[in-house]
Amino acid sequence: MKKLTDIKTDFPGWYQDIIFQAELVDSSPTRGSMVIRPYGYAIWENIQKILDKKIKVLGAQNAYFPLLIPESFLKKEAEHVEGFAPEVAVVTHAGGKKLEEPFVIRPTSETIIYSMFSRWIHSWRDLPLKINQWANVVRWEMRPRAFLRTTEFLWQEGHTVHASREEAMQMALDAREMYKDFVENYLAIPVFSGIKSESERFAGADETYCIEAIMPDGKGLQMGTTHLLAHSFPESFEISFQDKDGTMKVPYCSSWGVSTRMIGGLIMSHGDENGLILPPKIAPVQAIIIPIYRNEDDKKTVLEMAEKLEDLFEKLSIRIAIDNDETKTPGAKFFHWELRGVPIRIEIGPKDVAKNQVVLVSRVEKDKAKKKSFVSIDQLEKALPDMLDTIQRKLLETAKVRSEKLLEKNGWCGSAACEATLKEDKRTIRCLIESKEHTNCFSCNKPSIADVIIAKAY
Ligand SMILES: [Zn+2]
Numbered sequence: 001m002k003k004l005t006d007i008k009t010d011f012p013g014w015y016q017d018i019i020f021q022a023e024l025v026d027s028s029p030t031r032g033s034m035v036i037r038p039y040g041y042a043i044w045e046n047i048q049k050i051l052d053k054k055i056k057v058l059g060a061q062n063a064y065f066p067l068l069i070p071e072s073f074l075k076k077e078a079e080h081v082e083g084f085a086p087e088v089a090v091v092t093h094a095g096g097k098k099l100e101e102p103f104v105i106r107p108t109s110e111t112i113i114y115s116m117f118s119r120w121i122h123s124w125r126d127l128p129l130k131i132n133q134w135a136n137v138v139r140w141e142m143r144p145r146a147f148l149r150t151t152e153f154l155w156q157e158g159h160t161v162h163a164s165r166e167e168a169m170q171m172a173l174d175a176r177e178m179y180k181d182f183v184e185n186y187l188a189i190p191v192f193s194g195i196k197s198e199s200e201r202f203a204g205a206d207e208t209y210c211i212e213a214i215m216p217d218g219k220g221l222q223m224g225t226t227h228l229l230a231h232s233f234p235e236s237f238e239i240s241f242q243d244k245d246g247t248m249k250v251p252y253c254s255s256w257g258v259s260t261r262m263i264g265g266l267i268m269s270h271g272d273e274n275g276l277i278l279p280p281k282i283a284p285v286q287a288i289i290i291p292i293y294r295n296e297d298d299k300k301t302v303l304e305m306a307e308k309l310e311d312l313f314e315k316l317s318i319r320i321a322i323d324n325d326e327t328k329t330p331g332a333k334f335f336h337w338e339l340r341g342v343p344i345r346i347e348i349g350p351k352d353v354a355k356n357q358v359v360l361v362s363r364v365e366k367d368k369a370k371k372k373s374f375v376s377i378d379q380l381e382k383a384l385p386d387m388l389d390t391i392q393r394k395l396l397e398t399a400k401v402r403s404e405k406l407l408e409k410n411g412w413c414g415s416a417a418c419e420a421t422l423k424e425d426k427r428t429i430r431c432l433i434e435s436k437e438h439t440n441c442f443s444c445n446k447p448s449i450a451d452v453i454i455a456k457a458y
Contacts, residue, residue, distance in 0.1 A: 004339075007273050011217045016146075018267060022276050022340050025146045032144040032151035036260070039340065042284035043263055044154060048134065050186055050281075051156065051258070054178050058171075060130035060158050065112050067136070068103035073111035076236040080110065083203020087139040089151075105138040110204070110229070110255060113159045114237035121161060123242045127251060128167065130160040147264030148221075148458045155259035161251045163243065165230060168252035169207070172226040175256035176209045179224035187262060188279040188395035189213050189269045190403050191223055192453055194431025197419055202255075206230040212430045212453060214403040215268045220430040220455030223265055226256035264458075269399050276341030277363050279395050280388040287313065287384060288337045289322040292330045292349040301353045309346070309358070309380070318384065338363065343391045344384065360384070364391050364398075408455060411438030411448025418443035422454060430455050 004021065005013035019025050024040030036044065052062070068091060074081045084107045091103040106112070113131065121129060134156045141151045158175060162168040176193055183189050196208040205227035213221045234240075234250050243249045270277040280286050289306045293299040306322050313320040323333045330347075337345060347359040357376045360383065365371040375383045412418065412429065419429050421443050432450040441448050 004273065004275065007271065011268075014271070015264075015268060018271055018276060018339075019146050024263070024267070024276075030151075032141045034144075034146045034150050036154075039284060040263065043266070043278070043282060044260060046282050046284065047186075047262065048156075051178075051182055052134075054182060055132050055156065055158060058130065058158075058174060058178060059128070060132040060160065062134065063131050064133055064135070065106075065109050065116070067106055069106050069109070069112045071102045071104050073115060074104055076111065077204050077233055079232065080204035084108070084139075087141070089138050089140055106135070107137055107139045108255075108257075109133060109135070109137075109157055110159065110233055111237070114233045114239060114253075117159075117161055117234075118237050118239045121239055121241050121251065124163055124244055127241060128160055128162045128171070130158070130171075132156055132158045145264075145458065147260055147267070149261075153260050155257050157255060157257040160254045161234070161239065162253070163241070163249070163251060165228075165252045168230065168254045169228045172207070172209055172228045172254040172256060175226040175254065176211060176224070179226070179256075179258055180211050182258075183211060183213070183223050183262065183265075184396060186279065186281045187266050187269070188281075188392060188399060189223070189265055190396065190400040192431065192433055194433045194453065196225070196431055197416075197429045197452075199416060199419060200428065200431075202227045204229060204232045206232070210431050212455075213265055213269070214406050214453075214455060215265070216402060216406075217268075218406045218455065220428075220453065220457055221261070221265050221268070222430070222457070223262055224256070224258040227254060229253040229255060270395055271341070275339035277395065278341035278343060280343045280392045283341065283343055284319065285321050285337075285340075285342045286319040286388055287321075287344040287346055288333075288342045289320065289346045289348060290330055290333050290337075291322065291324060292347060298350040302348050302350060305353050305358075305377075306348055309348075309377075312381070313384065316381070316385070318388070344387055346384075360387060362387060362391060364394055407453065409433075409435075409438070409451055409453055410442035411440050412450060412452040413441035413444055413446040414449040415441075415444070425456075427454055427456050429453070430457070 005017045007014040023037045026035040028035045088107050089105045136154050138152050141149050144150050160171050183191050191211040191213045201208045207228040210225045211223045213223050215221050230252050240248050240250055291302045291306045293302045343363050345361040357374050360373050430453040432452050435451050438448050438451050
């Protein structure tokens with residue numbers, strides 16, 4: 001296998017190497033799209049499992065809507081179509097002939113979902129209505145990069161309808177809080193909660209809220225967005241309800257989503273010169289057992305202990321596996337699992353069996369003395385989960401310190417002209433945040449309306 005590109009001198013090259021070598025993705029014959037391999041997909045499945053529960057706590061139910069949307073639907077909301085037109089793929093032929101009305105492949109599903117909402121919503125009793133969809137979407141991408149920008153990607157999109165603007169806004173804020181909690185406490189990536197400036201707002205939204213992360217190369221990565229859609233879509237799709245006072249009213253909406261892009265953030269946030277580092281809460285394999293032996297007798301006793309431990313930890317819901325590939329040396333296995341970012345390696349040799357102990361090796365410790373620990377089997381039931389917790393916490397702490405160091409925060413007067421001056425060096429206002437430490441605009445020096453985070457984007 002090719003040596004990993006040096007993370008310090010060529011971060012994009014390192015990223016490109018790691019996604020292929022750790023077998024997260026493969027390049028696909030379909031230009032701009034990625035093939036997600038089983039190890040990468042297992043990460044997505046863990047993300048889905050955790051987020052799906054949280055989405056249901058917010059009161060949304062899962063449903064599924066068609067991939068193909070009548071082109072006229074997209075045109076109903078003027079800002080929406082203008083925003084998405086350049087990246088929409090259109091199906092003009094099917095069934096062996098030219099279609100009377102073309103279909104667009106969904107770049108997002110507001111239009112088709114709202115057309116259904118207009119049939120489902122009649123009275124205040126039907127509100128709030130909260131629907132979530134796990135799906136793929138297509139947005140034509142000229143400069144694809146696996147996970148970060150691909151023509152087709154996977155995501156969830158929540159769509160909710162409410163009787164009042166306040167309630168819809170609260171929903172968008174609650175969804176942002178859910179994402180922040182998930183990204184920080186599971187992916188171990190610190191984020192800033194903020195609001196997008198008008199120029200960066202979702203096409204058709206009154207307000208776009210977001211969480212933004214600062215990556216080790218100083219670039220900003222949008223990890224999730226939530227939108228207050230207010231009346232734009234409900235009016236275009238003629239959604240109305242009879243309120244308690246008997247009058248007909250137009251409801252208010254929110255939509256929110258996160259995508260496989262989060263996996264790109266995960267890779268960049270924690271990886272090092274030896275490969276990926278996955279936070280335990282999201283890692284497909286949390287601990288890998290490497291049996292070490294030289295003869296058949298040792299093999300028997302070592303494997304017996306390995307299997308006993310595998311059973312024990314599976315019962316404790318720890319994702320554990322044994323690498324008993326006999327064609328590979330222990331050294332090659334260490335390298336293989338280190339590259340894949342497995343948080344803990346458990347080494348078991350005949351001497352360890354004799355002493356009733358194992359060797360635990362942490363993927364995150366750089367300090368040699370702290371990296372390895374000898375733990376007796378009786379202590380392991382506590383020591384292993386403790387070590388997973390420590391790794392999870394340490395990853396977030398390290399990322400936090402780095403992110404604060406790289407962060408560019410400044411004041412902004414609110415004018416689009418000042419915002420546009422950043423474009424020269426390809427930077428943007430990532431979001432407006434709540435703190436107000438800066439009194440003047442970074443560009444014109446007039447009074448600032450809010451602190452903003454400024455960074456290059458991917
Ligand atoms: Zn200004």
